Amino acid sequence: MPETTHQHLHNFQEANKDKGRLLICCPDQPGIVGAVSNFLFQNGANIMESSQYTTDAYEGTFFLRIEFDCPGLQGKEEEMKSKFRAVAENFNMKWDIKFVYELRRTAIFVSKQLHCLRELLWEWHSGELVTDIALVVSNHEDARELVESFGIPFHHIPANKDIRKEAEAKQLELLEEYNVDQIVLARYMQILTPDFVAAYPSRIINIHHSFLPAFVGANPYGRAYERGVKLIGATSHYVTNDLDEGPIIEQDIMRVDHRDHAEDMKKIGRKVERSVLARGVKWDLEDRILVHKNKTIVFN
Amino acid sequence: MPETTHQHLHNFQEANKDKGRLLICCPDQPGIVGAVSNFLFQNGANIMESSQYTTDAYEGTFFLRIEFDCPGLQGKEEEMKSKFRAVAENFNMKWDIKFVYELRRTAIFVSKQLHCLRELLWEWHSGELVTDIALVVSNHEDARELVESFGIPFHHIPANKDIRKEAEAKQLELLEEYNVDQIVLARYMQILTPDFVAAYPSRIINIHHSFLPAFVGANPYGRAYERGVKLIGATSHYVTNDLDEGPIIEQDIMRVDHRDHAEDMKKIGRKVERSVLARGVKWDLEDRILVHKNKTIVFN
Amino acid sequence: MPETTHQHLHNFQEANKDKGRLLICCPDQPGIVGAVSNFLFQNGANIMESSQYTTDAYEGTFFLRIEFDCPGLQGKEEEMKSKFRAVAENFNMKWDIKFVYELRRTAIFVSKQLHCLRELLWEWHSGELVTDIALVVSNHEDARELVESFGIPFHHIPANKDIRKEAEAKQLELLEEYNVDQIVLARYMQILTPDFVAAYPSRIINIHHSFLPAFVGANPYGRAYERGVKLIGATSHYVTNDLDEGPIIEQDIMRVDHRDHAEDMKKIGRKVERSVLARGVKWDLEDRILVHKNKTIVFN
Amino acid sequence: MPETTHQHLHNFQEANKDKGRLLICCPDQPGIVGAVSNFLFQNGANIMESSQYTTDAYEGTFFLRIEFDCPGLQGKEEEMKSKFRAVAENFNMKWDIKFVYELRRTAIFVSKQLHCLRELLWEWHSGELVTDIALVVSNHEDARELVESFGIPFHHIPANKDIRKEAEAKQLELLEEYNVDQIVLARYMQILTPDFVAAYPSRIINIHHSFLPAFVGANPYGRAYERGVKLIGATSHYVTNDLDEGPIIEQDIMRVDHRDHAEDMKKIGRKVERSVLARGVKWDLEDRILVHKNKTIVFN
CATH class of the missing domain: 3.30.70.260 (ACT domain)
Known part of the structure; x- marks a missing residue:
């Protein structure tokens, strides 16, 4: 650190x-x-x-x-x-x-896209997010240099749908070893199994790259482009067993127009994703979010 | 007038x-x-x-x-x-x-909720929307007083799914009689048949009370409340035969929070609906919208 | 009514x-x-x-x-x-x-521009603003038809800087006669004297057509155009003796660009003005605003 | 790099x-x-x-x-x-x-606050800002580690109002040595002399931490807090000899409320500052901005 x-x-x-x-x-x-x-x-x-x-x-x-x-x-x-x-x-x-003085210990999961991770690290570095970042876990090596430059342990655990169980076993072991309280999925592109989710109820925050419930599932920007929407958005939510169906914490949007192809939407979307995730994590760390049924009460 | x-x-x-x-x-x-x-x-x-x-x-x-x-x-x-x-x-x-000096003739269709109609009439009255409003058609009597106070002909044509054909026949007759160029559905809660839509290709603008493609179909605010979204929106689009699937012209959103029940969302939503519809109609009247496949190019 | x-x-x-x-x-x-x-x-x-x-x-x-x-x-x-x-x-x-069941009695003051008045009347009409609108006062006749169509008494009291005292004397008399609790200046373009303001402390709400403290005073859109700003705004605030310096209730903005002349900014500005004023009045009617020194605490 | x-x-x-x-x-x-x-x-x-x-x-x-x-x-x-x-x-x-293939060479000036610099470096790193960042100049050492981690030369040139001339002489020498086309002031808290500005006409972009023309000059957040505004903003503009009076490129705002003290506004403001500066620099690099008199035409 x-x-x-x-x-x-x-x-x-x-x-x-x-x-x-x-x-x-x-x-x-x-x-x-x-x-x-x-x-x-x-x-x-x-x-x-x-x-x-x-x-x-x-x-x-x-x-x-x-x-x-x-x-x-x-x-x-x-x-x-x-x-x-x-x-x-x-x-x-x-x-x-x-x-309040007992800092919670957070693990961040990430894949190859680093904009959300970067935002979290910088907001943490500048005192906006108050937590111990215990470790960063990734199924790729891309984030290592960035993470280690902050003095945070980085663990590469290969993961894909064929080795989900093994990967999660290793992850859970690490989470226990590092004594982690909660997990942030900062564009971690793997689906979690019900067992994993059950181990951290209402303690895993994900960022989905659309304004849910529009474009649940994969490739939201491609589908947004196909549909010709004029707004793209992002949603931070707690993870439950229903993909992209967990309690919504925060959402925001940005404007796009006919000139924006799916690739442009991805770039624009990054700006929304990172701020929507950072706000969600901040409110969570400040205990401002109560989960009730499948919704959140956010006292902010 | x-x-x-x-x-x-x-x-x-x-x-x-x-x-x-x-x-x-x-x-x-x-x-x-x-x-x-x-x-x-x-x-x-x-x-x-x-x-x-x-x-x-x-x-x-x-x-x-x-x-x-x-x-x-x-x-x-x-x-x-x-x-x-x-x-x-x-x-x-x-x-x-x-x-530009040849004014287009517009018909507005409305049901019982008048906020969108009101916005259009006032924007027209103050010179923002430049068109001849030829007539207003409704399946209810609620709008008559407002419409006639502007000196615009009002026609009550009862409509529901059982008498759709007859209603549309009367509507088409009126549209012809009034020499109408285009139609605005200002919260007209009836589905149009393919024949009707085919008579005015890319010339019917609808307002849908959600940020499409979220909450296609009926009761979007009720479903938005159930899902616990933090944003509600509205979408103006050209009408095609696929319900709520036509080319999107404009979208916008407003924030809601856990305190807002479906009824509150409806009230908040009205503000977005009326501005999103008015912008869409304005751009259309200024020939700023080109339709290509199922999308719009909006030169604004 | x-x-x-x-x-x-x-x-x-x-x-x-x-x-x-x-x-x-x-x-x-x-x-x-x-x-x-x-x-x-x-x-x-x-x-x-x-x-x-x-x-x-x-x-x-x-x-x-x-x-x-x-x-x-x-x-x-x-x-x-x-x-x-x-x-x-x-x-x-x-x-x-x-x-809550004791409705407050409101007077609205207006000049020639009616968009804010219209918004207030419609929001009141649709149940959003809960108050008795006791009367509307204007230094012009323009609003009479609109106001009377709602069954609200309209009083034309000529006013300008030369007859300020006389005009205010008549206004105060009317306010007393109608038993008014509070006043909304919905683009009333006259300056009020300290005596008038003192009679309704923190009970006069004004809309200023800029995001204060930018463009205090006259002709804000003209000056915004000259300066080449990319945002224009509006501010609702309680009236004190310092022109445009009273406690701010609410502000909002809209985007403009190089194509927008002062006249265009005025038109765009109307949309912000009316919503910023309506929100301010609503919060005031719901007793959500506490004034402290020259600021507001808004519990919304 | x-x-x-x-x-x-x-x-x-x-x-x-x-x-x-x-x-x-x-x-x-x-x-x-x-x-x-x-x-x-x-x-x-x-x-x-x-x-x-x-x-x-x-x-x-x-x-x-x-x-x-x-x-x-x-x-x-x-x-x-x-x-x-x-x-x-x-x-x-x-x-x-x-x-387009001839990359322009950019110098970034910064003081102790690094959020704008960081945003520029990351947007550059991820391919959003296309330029050669030739060097970073600062009157403090705080940015050195960050800048050098990107392989960019960092030069510490002490500066304050007493040694302005000497500092600028050294800066101009460096700018020439590095063959710099344009300068971005990413929260560089020193005033530039007319001679320095004249050397880079319409080629110095500054970020001002308020929605100009509100809060021209020093300590805008402190003054925003005093005034009790409900919006804070930021403005990117070309530098001319009149402090904060140059042609405005882009502006944006965020909401604050009565709970936000000047320190909170500073934190919230950082998010606006960095995005408003990054957008301005991007449009400039894409030759989307024409300066005319004291305004900008932005073709975006």
Whole structure:
């Protein structure tokens, strides 16, 4: 890891040494916000940012994200969680408390196209994406030089549909060895098996090079060209077992016109892909995304 | 027609009484531009605006749109066309000359939702859309008051899938009676038969309430909500016999988020629909769109 | 008022007969959210939507907007406010409770250009802007027909810099007579005096036809053309005594290019102006905007 | 230069070995397009792309950009130019013929912020920006590692307002030594003297970190924050002697809200700056920009 990045991460941890995030999902009913904010107040935590959403008042599902500041939080993580359990049970909550200073460990998977990887590395390098990039895995050698220039381990694991199982076995081993929390598929052109996906539920982010659900599957730019669309787009989403059908995190588009052939669309598309993926990863790292059924609630 | 609109149209015709537009599509080969510009020069026409596009140099198709100024053009329309025929034959051109001061006559079809109709009427009223709006046809009465307040004939022709043939027969009769050049479907929720479409080839513009090819068919906002997309869009296109598969003219999108239910998306979508349709109609009226295979070349 | 609009407003009031909004601004300190949510819980109110923002943790200013549902709210308005006073005093709050079913009364001021007025009337007509439009005031007659076609009183009060005082005296009289809560300047091209502005603090919204602070003052499109900008924009803002210097609510832009003369920019600009103004007014009517110093906090 | 970049550039030159671009500016009159296209036809050149613009028909200035394909162009450059001189004199043209396979040599100036430099290097590396990057000049050492990793010479020339003359003397010497055609200021935070600017007229592109003419001068993000704008932007422009007043090439914006402090705006702004600069440089390298008075005609 470059010295400046190391410094960024260290500064971030210092600046956030008292910061936590409380994430809640439960059936809606009156009194949730009061109970939660009382709990925080009684435990010396001040609410810095709070976002909530209810699918349907009284009958729906309630979602809450609170960012709080709690002097002396470090060392009290388990105590905090254990105390909250009582509140959570009252309201039948699914919940988690994240400690902002505990950096998550990310693996990036990539194939031959490097624009998304590059964007992630630079955003990380300049302090925009706060995570430990534990390693980069690729089925090709193209990314090695770039990755290693950032002092990040690079692992080449050949992969294609004939050796999917073996490749994934090696990948899973590496992910465990490096203690990885989540995976970003930065234009990794291989399909993952249900077993692999099941090992990281809602913890694999992919970039698809179209505005889904248009052009699900292979060669979206070629098909966009054939159809004569005037917009091309990109979609970042969590990976599920249905190809390109997982919960959508973020989408964006750029204009094309009749002069743009499929190759031009690819080039233009790269600019959208990299920003749409980087935004999705950033929100994920900031715990701004709650997954509910096949959709995302994004508190940004 | 309101007095101000009448004045707008009259002023437009005066200001453009020497203006013509030459539209060409032919196999690419050297010398086309030279031949065409010499023809114009020799006939006293000055090129005001010129746009060209070639699908593939030497082997592809060549498209040209020229807007020219030719003092004394009125009265010489047939002469101009007849003289150009020789040039056209040399290069095996499909071509047309449009005379800007000859207003085209437009019919608008609408059902119960009036936002697109309203936008078209106001843009027309303020001089943005230059055409004679010959009549408005609807399968409901909702639009009558609005349409008649602009002094435009309104015709209620009940229509549904059981009486499609009869309805279209009446519509075609009206279109002939009103001497209509082209049709805009401003959220007209009925499917047209192949016979109807064949009577107005590349002369029917529709607005589809999604960014095609996503959500072809019915209820796009409901399906967009189900899928959890973060963008909704609209597409204006020429109507062909394949539902929502005609050549795309223009598309645009707006952002939505997890708080937007299908009903909200509909409301947000209206803003995109009306602007995407109005832009498409404007470009069409300005002869900026050439249709080639199932795509459009838009010289804007 | 048209029957459909009347129906929209009535339906809205019915659907929101238990809805209130609590708006708070106070020095930040721990415990605010807890105190407020306990108050609501104890008074039978369920929090439907909640947004907060703190300029600077611990030392800054805290802003809160809560939308709540409280069965039987009607008739208990004063009781609710009176009970909340104790909480408010504890935290030194500036605050208000709005009752969603109490429609605010709006006056629209306009001159000769009608596109913004038209947008507001149509958005109101279709149920997007929920307010009583009490009257429209203009220094010209151009808008009369449009306004009266919606059954809204129209008052022509000649105005120019020589008769400013007299004109404003008449306007203020009318505003009082019609019991107006707030004013929208929908391209009203007259400057208001400090006395007039003082009578409606943070309750006059203006649309300026540039992306402020570029092109403050007169003729922004002409100056944009001279400068050769590639974007033109519009800004909706609250009116203060400094011309075009009030708190900005919303801004947006559209692209122009070298072919667009000042007149073209005006036409393109109209599309931005009307949507930027309509969004600003909508957020204001939904109590989503808090003004702090010379800026806005917009909870949308 | 990395091997892949070298390959990109070589491939580009091969693919464009017969390609030229003709750029014309002259008083408008009938017959220009005809004369030019005849000249090209008679010299065996086929028009691939043609764009024209007239400020004002008959009385205004006429601009033309033609991209042509002329087998055997290499070696005939001077002959082509010399033959065209006669046509040019007839119409009193300012003109140039560019040969696409002759790569221009670019110098990049940078200070401590590297995001724009990085974007340019990567777009160049991936074949989007076609030029020889001759050297990078900086008044700091921060960029050295990045620049040298691409095999590009890096020169550190300390600069500040007290040693401007000496610094510029060294810079001009280097620019001559490296045979530089044009300069890109990729967030180079020093003001250039009139003498320096005069040495590269319309050949220095700068990125300004605001949507000009808003926030001319220093610290635009700080001032944007103070003013409470809802959009921040960036502007790429040619450098003239009036600070931030040169002809605008391209502008774009991104949304910010009340939560974004000046530091956040800086981060968000980086994304706009780098894309707005990269687009400007790309269009310049493709000879798509004609400068006229203090504006640009951009044929893109």
